[in-house]
Amino acid sequence: MGKLKVIHIVPFIGDEASGPAYSVPALCSALSKLNCEVVLYTLAPLPERKFDFRVEAFSRSSIPTSSFGFSWRMYKSLSEDAKDADIIHNHSLWMAPNIFAGFAAKKANKPLINSPRGTLSSKALERSSWKKSLALKLGQRFALNATECFHVTAQHEQSDVRNYQNKTPSVVIPNGIDLPSLKGVSLNKEKTVLFLGRIHPIKGLDILLKSWKNLGDHTEGWQLKLVGKGDQKYVSSLANIIEKYNIDNIQILDPVYGSDKNVVYQKASIYVLPSYSENFGMTVVESLSNATPVITTNKTPWEDLQKKGCGWCIEPSEEELTKALLAALSLDELLLKEMGGKGRIWMEEEFSWKEISKKMLSLYQELKN
Structure with a gap:
């Protein structure tokens, strides 16, 4: 069987705090190690690292707005490249590169796979709905x-897709993870509850702060760390809440990346993601890969945390989060480590990029044939 040429399109990969900015290049890298010629089309700037597959990056125009990501050079190059491709695989929606993918695939008569990456959830569709209406008219x-x-990366995202466009088939293949080596790593945990990711209202940080306050003396000796970046007004509002509650064991810290991020996960005793809506929750995978148990909500696709013995999956409410945090903080250090170890084994067995890329390659071959 000849080598498959697959073109991936994603609006940007420069922001490492964004899930697709990690997962799409990681998928491309894993596929390039299989029977695939991989090309990734994206908008500049690129992150400062090397890639083991071809990347084409283009500057965006300010027409109609820079946030739309229009690039005539990208469209022309993509249309030419698509002529000898086997599969066109688009990631995300509502920007010009995502529209280009559809036109290029149709023009070259090649199969188009769309990975919405959470953009068809009800909450996502509500945000800037007028921009989405305009994008639909412009070619989306x-x-x-x-x-x-x-x-799609989870069952609930499959439901979102079917609600929006139910006649098109969909396949569930989760994101993978580059499993960090824990060989020689000291897993002497600090008494830290960690949130790491985009600091945004959808992440449920309001109920996290309220729940932490509710715990009172139960948090003595513990630290709650919020690590990430977000809109400065929102970050300031969280700082004001912390000051209002007069809590001195909460820190808001700058984002970390790469190996530094793994160290932060490894030092934490518990990771918490109290999201109101989450397409996949890449940080859950990252935490479990670093042997740290997780508390998250049933608005993420991680209902199996409890069945696998490596965390809690709850309703996104102040009451339920308070209960889960109290349960976690009350556990012996060795039990928390044991839970983290179970999470690591789960990730090794089901979420390595090697296994995920094999599933994706099978989908490509099926569509090509």
Whole structure:
């Protein structure tokens, strides 16, 4: 069987705090190690690292706005590249590169896979709905109709896709993880509850702060660390809440990346992601890969945490989060480590990029044939 040429399109990969900015290049890298010629089209700037596959990055125009990400050079190059491709795989929606993917696939008569990456959830559709209506008129509707198959990362995202466009088939393949080596790593945990990621209202940090306050003396000797970046007004509002509650064991810290991020996970005793909505929750995978148990909500696709013995999956409410945090903080250090170890084994067995890329390659071959 000849080598498959697969073109991936994603609006940007420069922001390492964004899930697709990690997961799309990681998928491309894993596929390049299989029987695939991989090309990634994206907008500049690129992160300062090397890639083991071809990356084409283009400057965006300010027409109609820079946030739309229009690049005539990208469209021309993509259309030419698509002529000898086997599969066109688009990631995310509502920006010009996502529209280009549909036109290029249709023009070259090649199968188009669309990975919405959470952009079809009800909460996502509510945000800036007028921009999405405009994008549909500018070609996003055409690109969606050109889709032969949707790729989703979880069952609940599959429901979102079916609610939006139920006649197009969809396949569930989760994101993977580059498993960090724990060989020689000291897993002497600090008494830290960690949130790491984008600091945004959808992450449920309001109920996290309220729950931490509710715990009172139960948090003595513990630290709650919020690590990440977000809109400065929102970050300031959280700082004001912390000051209002007069709590001195909460810190808001700058984002960390790469190996530094793994160290932060490894030092924490518990990771918490109290999101109101989450397409996949890459930070859950990162935490478990670093042998740290997780508390998250049933608005993420991680209901199996409790069944696997490595965390809690709860309703996104102040009451339920307070209960889960109290349960976690009350556990012996060795029990928390044991839970983290179970999470690591789960990630090794089901979420390595090697296994995920094999599933994706099978989907490509099925569509090509």
